[in-house]
Amino acid sequence: MGQVDSWKKRSATSLSRLLPRLEERFCDHVDTVEWQGYLERINTHFPRLFQLLYQLYGKQYDFFYHLENILASATSMWLARSDDLKALDVMRQADPQWYQSNRMVGVMCYVDLFAGNLQGIRDRIPYLTELGITYLHLMPLFKCPEGDNDGGYAVSSYQEVNPALGTMEELSQLATELRQHGISLVLDFVFNHTSDEHEWAKRALAGNEEYQEYYRMYPNREQPNAFEKTVNSVFPDERPGCFTYKNKIRKWVWTTFCNYQWDLNYENPVVFSGMVEEMLFLANIGVEVLRLDAVAFLWKKLGTSCENLPEAHLLIQAFNTIVKIAAPAMAFKSEAIVHPDEVTRYISQEECPLSYNPQLMALLWDALAVRNVRLLSHGMSKRFTIPQDCAWVNYIRCHDDIGWAIADDDMRDLQINPYDHRKFLTEFFTGRFEGSFAKGLPFQEKPETGEARIAGTTASLCGLEKLTDENHRLEIDLAVRRILLLHGVILTIGGIPLLYLGDEIGTLNDYTYTDSPEKDGDSRWVHRSAFNDERALKRKDSSTVPGQIYLGLLKLIQIRQHNRAFSRGETEIIDTGNDCIFGYFRSQQEQNVLVLANFSDREQEIMAKQLRLLGMRKIFTDLVSGKTISAIQKLVLEPYQLVILL
Secondary structure, three states: OHHHHHHHHHHHHHHHHHHHHHHHHHHHHOOHHHHHHHHHHHHHHHHHHHHHHHHHHOOOOOHHHHHHHHHHHHHHHHHOOOHHHHHHHHHHHHOOOHHHOOOOOEEEEOHHHHHOOHHHHHHOHHHHHHHOOOEEEEOOOEOOOOOOOHHHOOOOOOOOEOOOOOOHHHHHHHHHHHHHOOOEEEEEEOOOEEEOOOHHHHHHHOOOHHHHOOEOEEOOOHHHHHHHOOOOOOOOOOOOOOEEEEOOOOEEEEOOOOOOEEEEOOOOHHHHHHHHHHHHHHHHHOEEEEEEOOHHHOOOOOOOOOOOOHHHHHHHHHHHHHHHHHOOOOEEEEOOOOOHHHHHHHEOOOOEOEEEOHHHHHHHHHHHHHOOOHHHHHHHHHHOOOOOOOEEEEEOOOOOOEOOOOOHHHHHHOOOOHHHHHHHHHHHHOOOOOOOOOOOEEEEEEOOOOEEEEEOOHHHHOOHHHHHHHOOHHHHHHHHHHHHHHHHHHHHOOOEEEEEOOHHHOOOOOHHHHHOOOOOOOHHHHHOOOOOHHHHOOOOOOOOHHHHHHHHHHHHHHHHHOOHHHOOOEEEEEOOOOOOEEEEEEEEOOEEEEEEEEOOOOOEEEOHHHHHHOOOOOEEEEOOOOOEEEOOOOEEEOOOOEEEEO
C-alpha cells in the first residue's frame, strides 16, 4: 500500500507541474468544454502512465524531459483528431466493451488481392455489408521496400500508403465511409521493427549516431554472441542468428525476423515517444482496432530468450494508457504466437483487450484430422476463459501459416506424444497421410524431423480441392460441411469471428505464386490469392459449391447477429458424452443456447439422458435447420453437422 501511495504522490507532483505547461501551450486552440473533458482523462490515467514510464525509463537522467514530451505529443495528436472521431471516443467510453457485440463479424484481406487498391475496397463495401461484416482488417498497406518486404511487414513509413494502393487521403476517406456503414477499420501497428528504408534507418546507416541509438547496433560480435547463447532464431534454417552485419557502418544490427527489418531499441525513450506519434497518427486516420505485431519481442535483456519479458508488457500498457487519454475509441489486439499460457498474459483492459486465439485455430484443425474432439475440448476448457471485459479474435486461418500451437502438457494429459502428433498433423494436411482429404503445403519444413507449419486455403485444407480434382462429387458435400462446421464454431464460441476473404466462396490454393521470384520459396502465398470474381458471381446460386458455402455461412452469420447469447455472454465448454462431438453453452441474460459440432465423417449420437443431464428442456429448436427436437430421445448429428439448440 505504501508503494502505491508513493507512486500516486510522485505522479500528482509531476502532473501539477506539467499541466500548467500543457495549458499554456495548447488550451487556446480548443473549446473549453472539450479541453476539460481531455483533462479529466489525463487526471484519470496519468498516475498509471507515470508509473509505467518510470519503471521503463526512470533511471534516465532526463526522464522528466521525456515524460513531458510524451504527454505533449499525445495532446498535440488529440488536438488533431477530427470531430467525428472525438464523438466516437465519447460513444466508446460509454460502451467500452463494444467489440463484444454479437453484431461483430470480421474479415481480413490484402488490399491489392481483394480489390486492387483503396478505391477498390470502397467499391466493395456493398459486398461486405451484404455478408454482415462489421470489422475489416486490411493487411499491411504502408510504404515498404520493393521486392522482399515480408508481405508489407517491413514498414518504411507509418504515414505513407504504398503508392500502388493509394494515398493517405484515400485511406482516411475509406475509414470514414466504413464507419458510416458500421464497419470498424483494423490495421497493423508494426512496432517491433522498421524496414531498413525507414527514415530513421537511413540516417543511422549514414552514420548519424543519434539515430543509431534508435536501433540495437553493436561494433563487434561480443554482445551479439552473448545474446545468441539464449535467444532462439525465429527462422533458423533460412536466417540463422538474430543479427545482420552492415559493412557501411561496420556494425551488427539486431534483426529478429529478416535482415531488412531492424529491431527498435525501446530502452531509448525517444523511440517510445516517436512510436507514440506514429500510433496516434493511425488512430486519427480512423483506425478502431490496432493489431500489435510481434508483441513478444519488444524488449531485449542479456541472458534471457528476449521473448515475453516483463518490460514488453509494461511497454504495451504504456501505449494503451496513452490511447485511453488521446484516442479512447481505439482498441488493441495482440499478435502473440507463443506458448498458449503466454498468449493470455497479453490480454487485459490494461494491455490488449483483444487477442488472436491461435490455440483454437490449431485445435479445430486437429479435431478435423483425427475426427475426435478430446484435445479440442481439453484445451479450450483450460484456456478459453479470459477477463470478462476482453474478447478473443477467433479464426480458422489467416494470411500466415497454421502452426501447431497446442500445449505439450495438454497432449500429455491425454497420453498423446507431442512430437509424433505434430508430425501426423503435418503429414495429414499436406496430403501425405493415406486417406487424407487435405491438400496443403508445408511451410518452414525441417526434413530431418518432419516438423512444419501448414499453408493452404480453408477450402483446400478441408478437401474441396482434392475432391474436385478427383471428381468425387458425392464427397464434395462433406468438404462443404467441413468448411461450414469450422466457421460455425468461430461464429458461436465467443469473441470476434475473423474470416479470410475468399474463404466465404471456397477459394482454392493458387500455385502461380511460384512464377514470381519475390514469392517463390514462401509457400504461404499459396493461400494469398487474388479474389476470384468468377466464384463470387455464383455466391447466391445454391446449386454451385461457392453458393452452398456462401449461403450457408451467411445463414450462420445471421443467426449470430440475431441472438443475444452470442454477445458478451459466457462460454462453458461441456462434455457431450461423445468424443466426436464438441459442445458448449453460450448464455447472455435470459437466453441460453447449446452448440454441438460433429467433427466426424459419420453420424454421431448424444443420448437423451445426456441431453437431460445438460439441463435441456423437453422441446427445443435447432436454429440452423429450423427443426424442433425432443430431449426425450437421442439426438443424431449427421457428418460434420453443427446444431445451435435454443
